[in-house]
Amino acid sequence: MNKIKNIGIGLLAVVALSMGSCSKDFLDEELTTKYSTEYFETAEGLEALTVSLYGNIRWHFGYEWAYGITLYGTDEFTNANDLTNEMWNTYDSRLGPIGATTSTGAANGNATSPNALWNEMYYGIASCNTIIANADKIDDEDVRNRCLAHAYFLRGYNYYRLTAQYGGVVLQTEPASGVVRNFTRSTEEECWAQVISDLRNAYDYFEGEVYTYGKGITWTKATAAHFLAKALLFRASERCDDWNSSYKQSDLEEAIDACSYAITARGGKLTDNYSDLYANWTGVDCDIEQLDEILMAAGHNADSSTSGRFGNRTYNYFTPQFSNFSGSWVKRGVWIGGMDFQRCRPTEYSYEVYDHVNDARMWKTFKTVYGVNNVADATAGIEAGDPGIVMILNTKDDHTYDSYTFGASKQAPNWTDDAGRLPEWTVGSRQTETSGSLTAETGQWVPNSLVLYQNGEYVASSFTSQPICNFFAGINKTDDGSRTAEKGDAHRDVTMARLAETFLVRAECYVRLGNYSSAMADINVVRARAEWKSGENRSYYSDGSQAFENNSLNTGSSAEKYIYSNLNMNTYYLSNPDLEVTTEASSLELTSFPSVLPDEDEAIMTAIGASSDYERALNFILDERSRELLGEWQRWETLSRTGTLITRAKAFNAEAAPNITAGKHELRPIPQTFIDGLLNDDGSNLTEAQKEAWQNPGY
Template identity: 80%
Template sequence: MTTLKNIGTCLFIIMGLSLGSCNKDFLDEELTTQYSTDYFDTPEGLEELTISLYGNIRWHFGYEWAYGTTLYGTDEFTNANDLTNEMWNTYDNRLGPLGATPETGAANGNATSPANLWDELYYGIASANTIIAKAPEIIEDESVRNRCLAHAYFLRGYNYYRLTAQYGSVVLQTEPAEGIVRNFERPTAEACWEQVISDLRNAYELFEGEVFTYGKGITWTKATAAHFLAKALLFRASERNDDWNSSYKEADLNEAIEAASYAISARGPLTPDYNDLYANWTGVDCEIEQLDEILMAAGYNADGATGGRFGNRTYNYFNPQFSSFSGGWVRRGVWIGGMDFQRCRPTEYSYAVFDHVNDARMWKTFKTVYGTNNIAEEGHDVQPGDPGIVMILNTQDDHTYDAYTFGAFVQSPDWTDTQGRLAEWNVGERQTPTAGTLTDEPGQWVPNSLVLYQNGEYVAPNFKNQPICNFFAGINKTDDGSRFAEKGDAHRDVTMARLAETYLVRAECYVRLNQYGNAMNDINEVRRRAEWKAGENRSYYTDGGMAFENNSLNTGTAAENYINSNLNMNTYYLSNPDIDVTTEASSLELSSFPSNLPPEDEKILTRIGASSQYDRALNFILNERTRELLGEWQRWETLSRTGTLFKRARAFNPEAATGITENKHELRPIPQTFIDGLLNEDGTNLSPSDKAIWQNPGYGN
C-alpha cells in the first residue's frame, strides 16, 4: 500500500489493526475488527475509535525501527556485529529516500525504511482527524466528548511531533480525507510546529486532570499532554529552528516551564529507587507499571488474541551476542530476560559519562555478569551457576588490569590455564539486595571476561568477532522473563515518557532563560534519586528476567537454567578496585552550575569544545539525559533538536563519524514513494524541480 493511500484511506486500516490492540482494561475485551465507517457516526463508535488510538503507539516497539530511528547514529549507541540497520548508524548512502532493502544495499529484509515511521504515524492521524471532526456533533455527553477530543488531539499532536522531529516539514492533514489525496503543498517547519503545539495545547486543556480512564500507567492524562507540550515548545525554541524561531523563544520557554510544572506537581515525586523503573519488573501488569512517574507507556499483556499487528520486540536489541562469544558456556533462552541480537552497542561515552563510584544508575542499568548454564568444555574448575561472563567497567585512569589478558572463550586442544584470552577472578557469592560481595580477590577462572580500559586505552572493542565488536555490556530496560518462547513477544509495557525527563526539560528551559540556579535545582532532583542510599548492596543487580519465576515454563531444566544464569551480581567492586566494600550513601548533588562540574562531565565538555556558560550547561543536561534515559527511544531527536548531533556523533561514535554530514543528517529523507505519487491539481505529474522541493537537503537523486 502506498503512502498516498495511507494518508487518504488509512481510516480503513485502523479499523482492522488498532481496535482491540490497546492496553490494560480493554486488552481483555472482546476483539472487534470489522466496522463500516457508519459506525463512527455513533457515540459508541467514536469512543471505540478513541480507544484504538492507544494501539497506534504500540507500533513504535514492534520491530527494528524501534532503535534504528531513535538510538542509532548518536553518541550513545553504535551497531555491533549485526548490520540489519547499519545505515541508520553509519549515515552511508543506503540511508536514502528509496528505502532500505537488500536491493538498495541493506544487509537483510528486516531493515528500516524511512517510509516506515512516515506511514504508521499517518494511520493514527487519520483516526484522530475523524474523532475531532465528528465528536462535537455526535457525542452529547460533554465529559465523554471532551475525553475523546483530548485523546484525539493528543495523539495527533504526538504523531506530528514525531514526524516533524524526524523529517522537518511534513504533510499537515487535519481533516478527514475523502478518497485518495495526491496533491499537497509542503508547509514550513514553522507551520508544522504550530500545529503540534496547537494540538497539544488543546489536549492539555481538555484532559480532566489525572483521571486514569483506561488503566493507571497507560492512560494519557493532563500530565501526559503537559509533558509533551513542554517538549514541543522547547523544540520550537531550540537550535534546529534558529533560522525562524526568535519571536517565539521567550514565550515558548516560559509556557513550557508552566506545563512541565503542572506535570511535576500533579505526578511527583520521583520514584525513590531507580531499580523500580525497569529492573524490578516481576511480570505482566506488575506494580512498577503503575508508577506515578510514568506519564506515557505502550501497553502490552500476555493475551495473544490482543497482540495486534506488532508485539513488543524491544527485548532483542540491547544484549551482546553472549551465546556466540561465550563458547557455549552461556546459552540463551527465555530464562534470560533478553535475546542476544547485539543491535545496540554502547559507545565509550555511554560508560564514561557516569560517575562509576557514586551513580547507582550505572550499576542498576548495565548487565555485567552472566552465570554459566552449560559446561562447554571439561577440565576447567567451573560449575553451573558460576559466572561465565564477567565485564569490568573500569575508568580510563585505572591501571589495575593493564597486565591481564581478557577476552572471549577460546577452545583449543592444547589449552592450559596460562593460554588463551582468559582471566581469573574471585566472583564472590550470589547476591541479595543486602548481602553478598563481589570483590577483586583472584581465585576463580571465568571463561569470558572484558575490561574497558588498559594502559589508559579504550580496549573494549577489541573483544570481538569480525568485523565489529559483539562483546559489550548491554542494558536491562527491556528484559522480559515472561515470554512464552525464546523469540516470543514480550509482555511488559514500554515506557515512553516519565517525570524525570520532565525535570530535565524544565531545567533546559531555565538554562535557555539564563536561570541557572533554577536549572540546578531540577537537575539535583534527578541526581538525588540516582545516589546510592544507605544500606544498599552495591554489588546487587537484577532485571526483568526475574519474571521467569512466575512463568509457566519455569520447570525442570529451564528452572535450573534460570537459577544458574541470573546471579544477581554486578562488577561494581571489580570495576572500582580502590573502593572498599561499603553500604554508605553516596552524593551526586551539584553545588555549582555550570562551573565546576563533575570530572566525567568536564572531560566530555573538553572533548567537544563546550566552553561558554550556555554550551556547558546545555551539554551537561545532554549528559544527564544519557545517565537517566539511556536507551529510552529519543536520543537522535534530542541531539537533532539541540544542534549537537553532528558534533557528538563525530566525537563519540566511530562508526558514524565518517558518514554523518552536517546540515543533512539532522533530518531524515522524505520517502520517495510519497514524492513520486504526488500530482499537480490538474492531475499531471510533478516536475523534477517540484519534487525536489519535497525532499530534504542532501537527499536528492
Template identity: 75%
Template sequence: MKLNIFTKRFTILCCSILAMTAMSCKDDFLDEDLTNQYSTDYFLTPQGLEDLTVSLYGNIRWHFGYEWAYGITLYGTDEFTNANDLTNEMWNTYDNRLGPVGATTETGAANKNATSPAALWDQMYYGISSANIIIANAEIIEDEAVRNRCLAHAYFLRGYNYYRLVAQYGGVVLQLEPAEGVVRNFERATEEESWEQVISDFRNAYEHFEGEIYTYGKGVTWTKATAAHFLAKALLFRASERNDAWNSGYIDSDLNEAIDAASYAIDARGPLTDNYRDLYATWSGIDSETEQLDEILMAAPHNADESTKGRFGNRTYNYFTPQFSNFSGGWVRRGVWIGGMDFQRLRPTEYTYAVFDHVNDSRMWKTFKTVYGVNNVLDENVDVELGDPGIVMILNTKDDDTYDNFKFGANIQQPDWRDVDGRLPEWKLGMRQTETSGSLTSSPGQFVPNSLVLYQNGEYVSPNFKSTPISNFFAGINKTDDGSRFAEKGDAHRDVTMARLAETYLVRAECYARLQQYGNAMNDINTVRARAAWKSGENRSYYVDGSVAFENNSLNTGSAAQNYINSNLNINTYYLSNPDIDVTTEASDLSLTSFPDNLPDEDEAVLNALGVSGTYDRALHFILNERTRELLGEWQRWETLSRTGTLIQRARAFNKEATNITENKHELRPIPQSFIDGLLNEDGSNLSAEMKADWQNPGY
C-alpha cells in the same frame, strides 16, 4: 507510502487497533470488546467514536514492534553504535543506503529487516487519520465528559504523531480533516507551521483532559500530565537550535510556557520513584508494580493476549543485549530464562560508559548487565560448574591501572584478585548474591570462560574483544529485559515506557538554562541526581533485571528453572570495576554545588573532548550528559541531538562508525520517495523532477 491513507475508506486502519484488551489496565474505559472490523458508518456514531478513541492507544505500540524502534531513535548518536549485526547499519553510519528509497538487499542492506525512512511516515499518518475522524465528529457525543475525553485523546495522539514526524523530517503534510476518497495532491507545510500545529494539538489536549484520571491504568492512560509533558517538549523543540533560522520571535514565550506545563506535570505526578532500579529492573511480570508507577507519563501497552499484539508485538528485548551465546563459546546459552535475546544491535560507545560517575552513580550499576552465569558446562576437565560466572565485564575507568598486565577475552585464566597481603577479601567470597551479601568469585584465579575490561594502560580496549568485523562483546542495558516470554524468540509482554517524570525535570531544567536561570536549572538537575545516588544501606554489587519475571512464568519448571538460577546470578562487577573502593553501604552524593561551573570530572572530560566553552554551552552539554545517564536507551536520543544542533558534533566525537554524517543533511531524515513519486498536481498530472526535488530535504 500507501497513498490512500487520508481516506474515509479505511479498513479499519485502527482495526480494533489493537483493541483495548491489549492494555495493561485496571478499569476499562469500554465494557464491550472491540471486533476486528467496523464499517465506516459505525465510526460516525457516539459509541463508534468512543471505540475509535480507545484504538488510538494501539497506534503507539507500533514504535516498539521491530527494528525501527532503535534505528530511527538511537543509532547514529553519541550513545550507541552498531555491533556485528548490520541490519540497520546505514542508520548509524549515515552512508548512501540511508536515502529516500530506503535500504533493501538490492541496494546493499544486510538483510530484508532494514528500516525504511517511510516506516514512521506511513504509520503516523494512520493514527492521524483516526484522530481527525474523532475531532471532526465529536459534537455528536452528547455526554460532555465523554466528548471531552475523546477530544483530549484525539488531539493528543494527533499532536504526538506530528511531533514524531516533524522531529524526524522537518516540515510535513498537515492533514487536519478526514479526507474524502483517495488524495494525491498535498502541500508540505514549513517546519514553523508544523510546530505550530503540534503545539496547538497538545494545548487542546491539555485543556480537554480532566486532570489525573487513570481511565486505563497508571502508566498507560494519557492524562493532563502526559499532555503537559509533551507540550513542554514541543515548545522547547521550537525554541531550540535546529530552528534558529526562524524561531527568534517564539523563544522567550515558548520557554516560559514550557516551564509552566512541565511544572503542572511535576506537581501533579511527583515525586520521582524512590529507587531507579524500580523503574525497569524489578519488572516481575505482566501488570507488575513497575508498570503502575506515578512517574510513568506514557507507555506503549502490552500483555499476554495474543489477539491484541499486532503484527510484531514488543520486540525491544532483542536490541540491547550483546551476543553472549556466541562469544561465550556456548558456556552461556540463550533462552527465555534470560530476559534479553542476544541480537547485539546496540553497542554502547566509550562515551556512554565514561559519562557516569562509576563510584557514586547507582544508575550505571542498576542498568548495565555485567555478569552472566554458566548454564552449560562444555568441558568437564575445567574447574567451572553450573552457576559459576560465565561472562564477567569489568567497567573500569581510563585512569585505572589495576588490569594493565592481565589478559582478557575468551578462555583466559582470570587475574588473581587478592589483596596485597595475599588474602581473598571477604566481599569476594561466595558464588551467589543476595541483596545483602555475596560477590563474584569463590577463589582467586578462578577460570571464567569470558571476560572483558574497558581500559588497559589508559587505552579503551573494549572493542578488541570481538568477533569480526565489529565487536559483539559489550555490557548491554536491561531496560527492556523480559523473562515472561513463552518462547526464546517470543514476544515480550511488558509495557514500553515512552515518557516519565525525570525527563520532565530535565526539560524544565533546560528551559531554565536557556533563560539563564541557572540556579533553578541546578535545582531540577539535583532532584534527578538525588535519586541516582546510592542510598544508605544499599548493596552496590547487587543486580537484578526483568529476567526475574521468569519466576512467574509457567515455563519455570524442571531444567528451565535451573537454567534461570544458573544464568542470573544477581551480581555486578562494581567492586572489580572500582578496585580502590572498600566495601561500603554508605550513601553517596551526586548533587551539584554550582552550575554550570565546576562540573564533575566525567562531565569536564566530555566537554573538553567536544571543545565546549561558554556558560550556556556548558549548561546545555551537561544536560545532554545527564539525559544519557538518566534516559539511556529510552528511544529519543537522535531527536534530542538534532533538536539542540549537537548531533553532528557529538556523533563525530563519540561514534567512530558514524563516518558519513554530514552537516545540512543528516539533521533531518529523507522524505520517502514512494510518497513523492505518488503525488499529483491538481490537474492530475505528474510532478516534474524539479517539483519532486523541492519536496525532498536538503542533501538527499
C-alpha cells in the same frame, strides 16, 4: 509550497488498522474491525475509536525501527556485529529516500525504511481527525471531552514525531473524503505551531488525572503537559534558530509552567529507587508499571491481542551475543530476559558519562555478569552457576588490568585456554540485596571477561568478532522473563515518558533563560535519586529476567538454567578495584553550575569543545539525559533538536563519524514512495525538479 494530489488510503483501512492493533491493557471490550465508516460517526463508534488510539503507539516498539530511528547514529549507541540497520548508524549512501534492501546493500530484509514512521503516524492521525471532526455527535459532555483530549493528544504526538524526524511534513487535519487529496508540505514552523496547538487543546480537554479504559497507565493532563513542554522547547531550540526568535521567550516560559503542572500533578517527586523503573519488573501488569512517575507507556500484556507484528520486540536489541562467546558457557533462552541480537552497542561515552563509584544508575542499568548455564567442558573446573561472562567497567585512570593479555586476535568468542584469563576472583553465592560478593581476590576463573581500559586506552571495542565488536555490557531496561517462547513477544509495557525527563526539560528551559540556579535545583532532584542510599549492596543487580519466577515454563531444566544464568550480581568492585566494600550513601549533588562540573563531564566538554556557560550547561543536561534516560528511544531527536548531533556523533561514535554531514543528517529523507505517488492538479506526474523540491537537503 507544492500543492499536489495523492492517491490516499481509504478511511476504512485506516480505521481497521487502528482498531486491530489495540492493547487490551486499556480496554474492557472486544475489539473488531467489522464496522463500516458510518459507525465511527456515532457516539458509540467514536468512543471505541478513541480507545483504539492507544494501539497506535505500540507500533513504535514492534520491530527494528524502535532503535534504528531513535538511538543509532548518536553519541550513546553504535551498531555491533549485526548490521540489520547499519545505515542508520553510519549514515552511508544506503540511508536514503528509497530505503535499503538486500539488492541495494542491506544486510538482510529487516532494514528500516524511511517510510515506516511516516506511514504509521498518518494512520493514527486519520483516526484522530475522524474523532475531532465528529465529536459533536457525542451528547455526554464528559465523554466528548475525553474523546477530544485523546484525539488532540495523539495527533499532536504523532505530528511531533514526524516533525522531529523529517522537518516540515504534510499537515492533514480533516478526515479524508475520497481517495484523491491535495497535499501541501508545510514548513517546520507551521508544523510546530500545529503540534503545540493540538497539545494545548489536549491539555485543556483533559480534566483530572485518571481516565481508565482498563488496567494500565493512561494519558492524562500531566501527559499532555509533558509533551506540550517538549514541543515548546523544540521550537525554542537550535534546529529552529533560522525562524524562532519571536517565540523563544514565551515558549520557554510556557514550557516551564507546563512542566511545573506535570510535576505537581504527580506528587512533585520521583520514584525512590531507580531500579523500580525497569530492573524490578516481575511480570505482566506488575506494580512498577503503575508508578506515578510514568506519564506515558505503550501497553502490552499476555493477551493475544497485544502479540504479533506490533508486539513488544525491544528485548532483542541491547544484549551482546553471549551465546557465541568462548566455550558456549551461556546458552540463551526464555530464562534470560534478553535475546542476544547485539543491535545496540554502547559507545565509550555511554560508559564514561557516569560517575562509576557514586552513580547507582550505572550499576542498576548495565548487565555485567552472566552465570554459566551450560557446562560445556567438565575438565575446565567450572560448574553451573559460576560466572561465565564478566564485564569489568573500569575507568581510564585504572591500571589494575594493564598487564593482562586477551589472546593475539582479541576475539571474545575465540579465547584460548590460557591467554584469555583475567585475575581470579572470589565469587559469593547468588546475590541478594544485602549479601553476596564479586571481588578481586584469589578464587575462581571466569572464561569470558571484558575490560574497558588498559594503559589508559579504551580497548573494549577491540574485543571483536569480525567485522565489529559484539562483546559489550548491554542495558536491562527491556529485559522480560515472561516470554513463553525464546523469540516470542515481550509482555511488559514500554515507558515513553516519565517525570525525571520533565525535570530535565524544565532545567533546560531555565538554562536557555539564563537561570542556572533553578536549573541546578531541578538537575539535583534527578541526581539525588541516582545516589546510593545508605545500606544498599552496591554489587547487587536485578532485571526483568526475574519474571521467569512466575513463568509457566519455570520447571525442570528451565528452572535450573534460570537460577544458574541470573546471579543478581554486578562488577562494581571489580570495576572499582581500589574501593573497599561499603554500604554508605553517596552524593551526586551539584553545588556550582555550570562553572564547575563533575570530572566525567569536564572530560566530555573538552572532547566537544564546549566552553561558554551556556554550552557547558546545555551539554551537561545532555549528559544527564544519557545517565538518566539511556536507551529510552529519543536520543537522535534530542541531539538533532539541540544542534549537537554532528559534534557529538563525530566525537563519540566511530562508525558514524566518517559520513555524518551537517546540513543533511539533522533531518531524515522524505520517503520516495510518498513523493512518487504525488500528482499535479492536472493529474500529471511530478517532474524531477518538483520531486527534488519535496525532498530534504542532501538526499
